[in-house]
Amino acid sequence: MSKAMEKTAREPLFSKKNRRLLIDPMNENNPITVQVLGICSALAITVKMKPALVMGISVIVVMAAANVLTSLLRNLIPNRIRIIVQLVVVALMVILVDQVLKAFVYDVSKELSVFVGLIITNCIIMGRIEAFSLGNSPWKAFLDGVGNGVAYAGILLLVAFFRELLGNGTLFDYPIMAQLGVYDMGYTNNGMMLLPPMALIVVAIVIWIQRAKTPSLIEKD
Amino acid sequence: MDVNSNRYTYLFSIIMVVIVAVLLSVAATVLKPFQDANMVLEKKSNILASIGLVSENPDSLFNSVIVEQLVIRSGEVIESEVSAFDLDMANAVKVPSNKRSVPLFVATYQDNTYYILPLRGKGLWGPIWGFISLQSDANTIYGASFNHLKETPGLGAEISTAIFQDQFPGKIIFSDSYDGIEVRKGDARTNQQVDGISGGTITSVGVQYMLEDCLIPYKAYLLKQVAESTVETHIETLADSSNTNHE
Numbered sequence: 001m002s003k004a005m006e007k008t009a010r011e012p013l014f015s016k017k018n019r020r021l022l023i024d025p026m027n028e029n030n031p032i033t034v035q036v037l038g039i040c041s042a043l044a045i046t047v048k049m050k051p052a053l054v055m056g057i058s059v060i061v062v063m064a065a066a067n068v069l070t071s072l073l074r075n076l077i078p079n080r081i082r083i084i085v086q087l088v089v090v091a092l093m094v095i096l097v098d099q100v101l102k103a104f105v106y107d108v109s110k111e112l113s114v115f116v117g118l119i120i121t122n123c124i125i126m127g128r129i130e131a132f133s134l135g136n137s138p139w140k141a142f143l144d145g146v147g148n149g150v151a152y153a154g155i156l157l158l159v160a161f162f163r164e165l166l167g168n169g170t171l172f173d174y175p176i177m178a179q180l181g182v183y184d185m186g187y188t189n190n191g192m193m194l195l196p197p198m199a200l201i202v203v204a205i206v207i208w209i210q211r212a213k214t215p216s217l218i219e220k221d
Numbered sequence: 222m223d224v225n226s227n228r229y230t231y232l233f234s235i236i237m238v239v240i241v242a243v244l245l246s247v248a249a250t251v252l253k254p255f256q257d258a259n260m261v262l263e264k265k266s267n268i269l270a271s272i273g274l275v276s277e278n279p280d281s282l283f284n285s286v287i288v289e290q291l292v293i294r295s296g297e298v299i300e301s302e303v304s305a306f307d308l309d310m311a312n313a314v315k316v317p318s319n320k321r322s323v324p325l326f327v328a329t330y331q332d333n334t335y336y337i338l339p340l341r342g343k344g345l346w347g348p349i350w351g352f353i354s355l356q357s358d359a360n361t362i363y364g365a366s367f368n369h370l371k372e373t374p375g376l377g378a379e380i381s382t383a384i385f386q387d388q389f390p391g392k393i394i395f396s397d398s399y400d401g402i403e404v405r406k407g408d409a410r411t412n413q414q415v416d417g418i419s420g421g422t423i424t425s426v427g428v429q430y431m432l433e434d435c436l437i438p439y440k441a442y443l444l445k446q447v448a449e450s451t452v453e454t455h456i457e458t459l460a461d462s463s464n465t466n467h468e
Binding site for chain 1: 224225229230233234237238241244245248249252255256259260262263
C-alpha cells in the first residue's frame, strides 16, 4: 500500500484521494480481514453486540485522536524515540477512554474489563501511526484513523452479530429468536458460537467471501 | 533546531511526560466522583440481588428495603467509625473471625425479614466474593450470589452462574455439627451440602472456606436475634390465644 505524501496547496477536504483514505480500509485494505491485525480483540469481545459496539467506538476515538496528535507532532518527534512517543500518545488516549467508560457506562466497562487497556497493544493503532500519520497532515491522519477504526468496528459487529444471534438467540440482549418463535419448532442455540474459536472461523468466512468478491485481493499463483 | 540531537530528545521526553501526567491526573480527579457513585450503585444492586430484587433504580429501592445497616463484632452491634456499607470486606477478613468487625444488612420486603451477609474469600487465581441472604430464622439461606475476579472461565468461574448458586436456597448454615455449607464432589445429600463444580475444585473449596470463615462472626448475633424474635412471637401467640379464649 503506497500513500502519496505530496502536499497540494488547496486540496478540498473530501477530495478523491481523501475519500479513499476513508473508504479503502472498509474493503480492500481492511485492517482485520486483509492486514490481519487486531485479531485478538476480534476474538475476545465479539460474544455480544453491545461490548463489540463500545469497543469499536472506543477504538475509533482512540485511533482518530492518536493519529491527529502524532500527526500534529510529526515534525517535533525525535526519530529515535518515536515508537515510545507513539506508545505514550496511544496509552494516554486509552486511559482517558477507560476512565470515561468507568464513569458513564460502568456495566459495559466491566464487561470489556482488560480489553480496553489492551487497545494500547492493538496493532492497528500503532501500525497506522507508524505507517501513516507520522508522514501526513492531521486531516488526512484523522480520515485514515476514522476509516480504519470504522472498518475494525464493522468487522467486530459483523462477527458479534452472528455469534450473539446463533449462540445466544439475542441481538443487543433483545431475545429475537424467542420473539420469532423458532424455539417452539425445535431450534436450540448453538453454544459453540460463544467459544473463542468460532470467532476466528466467522472471521475466516468473512475473509473468504471478501476475497471471492474482490478481484484485487485474489492472489495469482 | 535539530530534532534528533540528544539535548532535544531529553527535553522532548521530559515535557511530554509532564504534560501526559497532568492530563491523566486531571481526568482521574474529575471523573472520580462519577466512578465512585457507580461502584456504590453496583454494591447496592448486588445486595438487593441477593434477596432476588432487580431494579432499574437500585438507589431508591435500597433505601426503602434495607431497614438496618449494622456493624457487628463478637456477637454485639458496635458503633463503628466506618459505616456498615463502607466497610471493606477485603480488609475485614484479614482479622481473626472472633475479633472481626463485619457488616450486616437487614432487609424488610413484603413483610418478610432478611439478613444479608457479605462474603469474601480466595479462589484459585484471585479473590472471590458474594452476598448471602438468610430468611427470618437467620439460618435458612434465601439466596446466594458469588462473583470472582479471575477464576477460569467454564471451570471455577461457574460459581457466578445460576446452576451453582441455585443450590443454596433452602440450605441451613448453622447446625450442631457444622457451621457453613460443605461443597461436595457430586454427593451432596444433607441440607448443609451442595455439589461443587467439576474441574473447579479449588474454587469450590474456596467457596466452602469463604462461607465458614465469613459466617462464624455473625453466629452469636444471629442466634440471639432469632431467640428474641421467637420469644416475641411466642408472647404474641399467647396473647392471641388468650384473646380468643376471652371471646
